Amino acid sequence: MIIDKDFSIASIDKRIYGSFIEHLGRAVYDGIYCPEHESANEFGFRTDIIELVKELNVPIIRYPGGNFVSNFYWEDSVGPVNERPKRLELAWRSLEENKVGLNEFAKWAKDANSEVMMAINLGTRGVSDACNLLEYCNHKSGTYYSDLRMKHGVKEPHRIKTWCLGNEMDGPWQIGHKTMKEYGRLAEETARAMKLIDPEIELVSCGSSSLQMPTFPKWESTTLEHTYEHVDYISLHQYYGNQENDAADFLAKSDDMDKFIRTVIATCDYVKAKKRGKKDINLSFDEWNVWYHSNAADDDITKNHPWQVAPPMLEDIYTFEDALLVGLMLITLIKHADRVKMACLAQLVNVIAPIMTDANGGGAWKQTIYYPFMHASKYGRGTALLPVINTPKHDTATHEDVTDIESVAVYNEEKEEVTIFAVNRNIHEDIQLVTDVRSFEGYRVAEHIVLENEDLKCANGFANEKVFPVSTSQSTLDQGTLNSLLHKASWNVIRLVK
Template sequence: MKKAKMVIDREYNISKVDERVYGSFIEHLGRAVYDGIYCPKHKTTDEMGFRTDVIELVKELNVPIIRYPGGNFVSNFFWEDSVGPVEERPKRLDLAWKSLEENKVGLNEFISWSKKANSDVMMAVNLGTRGIADACNILEYCNHPGGTKYSDLRIKHGFKDSHNIKTWCLGNEMDGPWQIGHKTMDEYGRLAEETAKAMKIIDPTIELVSCGSSALDMPTFPKWEATTLEYTYDHVDYVSLHQYYGNREEDTADYLAKSDDMDAFIRTVIATCDYVKAKKRGKKNINLSFDEWNVWFHSNASDEDIIHNHPWQVAPPMLEDIYTFEDALLVGLMLITLLKHADRVKMACLAQLVNVIAPIMTDEDGGGAWKQTIFYPFMYTSKYGRGVALLPVMNSPKHDTANHENVTDVESVAVFNEEKEEVTIFAVNRNIEENIELETDIRSFEGYQVVEHLVLESDDFKVVNGFGAERIKPIETTRSSIDDGILRSLLHKASWNMIRFAKR
């Protein structure tokens, strides 16, 4: 049997994991809001029309921050239409997804929902069709205590206390030609700089995210980051990254290697941020907000049909990818990649949360809510991946795929929760043909013993979950043992593993 070896030591770490790396995203798109989190006629609905069964599933994921209201939607979002008496709110054409937005759920309702789900809000401002004044107005509405036009309007709408939103995105994917109000690098850089300066006058305590590249293969990457940060470096705290993957070639081995592309993307953005820092003789690091990431490709054909042939519907079923077992493996790999960069990736948003490329699905017409295959690697990493990410020294067998060379069979990272005296290893065997024994040197954790070894595995890469039919969920195994400071774990071929060990 092939062997991989890893060394972890409590004295050698990457960084404390910022819990916001387990964030998510809700956009006014498809059935994410309407029928997803909000469904007044559903049997589980609360006094505000929110589905409590969905809220409980969101709580299981333990999502600390949720990006809102987009996404492409935000680039023509008129926030004023989404507040005040619901019956007085206008309907609007959503130009991003060619849907009809009724504004039944708006800014205040979403903030109320996020509190029910134990999450903070990462708010995006419209720098597509609007600009500085609009960004200042919504910030004043949300965060100023009172005594001004927009803060008093919030109070009039029934919210005496400020919403105190601390994280704000300066637009969305402004590098993309598909974006309403798409900008050149210099146009966006200037607008983002002036918007950031004005917003921090209103509330100096907020953190700001500058738009980075929408994908690794964008023709302007990484010049976009280098150019826009020349303008925004002194005024922002993060730069964003977005990336989605799909197995369109039906090549599982190559598909599972795509987390290496994500790693390369992160490393290049870090290098570009540090280049701008050096060029400006700066003292602060620009950290990363990977605020859109996931698998997205299953629903592309149906989405195109709705947008082009059936436009202006209210909450049509769009981007409803039904995830397979192999998708869950890639999501697990992407989470490991994020943790390996815990020193610079401080926020990340699984896009999205409910119904739209999501871990949580709801059946239409008032049906039940259920967990997709990707729910589990995210849930367990969110639950146990909190603490200090340890620096792994790994020696793994390697293989080549159609588009990748020197792909490690095993990808792994460990997180140390010092308060609980517990270490959790997340490991994926992405060799689809052979089992691997992972031998981990844990001698710095004397007196620790195995608590559990959970695994996601299947002989069918295409198997999916459904309501009442969870075919893919973790099982507990006895494949890990500790002897004389060495943890030996059997990783079955094509499997996601979580191995926890703790002080006796």
């Protein structure tokens, strides 16, 4: 492999290390909010969870959904808590008590050193409701909704910058599902009105809910015909599973993510050319993760045990191989730093999450996927460098020419650091990686961090952490040549400093 300062992709927007909290399962209640917990602060939020989130250094968090948002009446979530209505939550067939709402979550996000990416309801609501919410959040004072916010005890506006125009509106599962033209027109008019209220906001138009959607990529081209002049981003969502129990094919699925991103970029550029436009539509990959372990249990709750308060849903317990794919997906996002400017690991706590809590106020623990995300967020700040790599390849059940080594480098000029992220997705053989780093004269190896386990199905639990990173001596640097031993099926973080 060759990495060079001049092989620059783009400056990495820190928001690609964002995450997502939805009013779903135990994400909010018994997740971030648990007044009975010994660590709870005066607002009922668990400070031990806040510290784990801060360790991940998450710059932006999407809220309040997700499918939840398409039947969300934001007015229910503000004002005196004891006066808030309880509602039937239709997306996940739960009971929403509205004990945690907009203002409380904004306070929590600030305590976690994060900003809010707010999603609006374009399923069962529309333009006027979106404008009212924006006025409540961002207008300083002197109007009905800004003064209502102040009456609710929030003197200063939230100044939320990033807004999602609905969620997965292409999906027939979505409450208020729209056709391409219906959504395009509604999103266009909503965006136009919102930017009259606050011209500084950024807007995300709904893209396809996955690469497999039958309307992809026509959905993107049709909706952007309407929204191009008014939005800044289009969203992508994608989850992967290993239902076939084929580890090699599972680890190749980041190649599908790369294809998804490239196709969306091409479609955005087609619309730009057709409209003779000057701006690029960038990408917000605002839902991505591994998700498949909990599907049967989730179906049982929604079908047979509805209207519970915060039932345990989507509580995937992640394996070591899941962590490898999360690492591969992070590498893919970094490689597209020129157009992917935001991304949200879905989700953050308890619901397909890197952070888990035991039920009923128990302890918190780190899932296997916590670590590659933490490493990328911590060390993946700076300029993404495109590696020139010569690697063996292999075929899997549904993929061809799968590279054994997937890698990307990040150059932080200010800190004089270079970080190489690399996954050996050959599950049978160790590989010696030789990297030409002559462009970084005077640098030395600071550390080589490895996440590995002989058991691909190994998972973590409370007070039982079996998958965790260790520092090794598997990299040496001599006269501009970096030699690194990458063990089979391993996530590697190689840091060079001056």
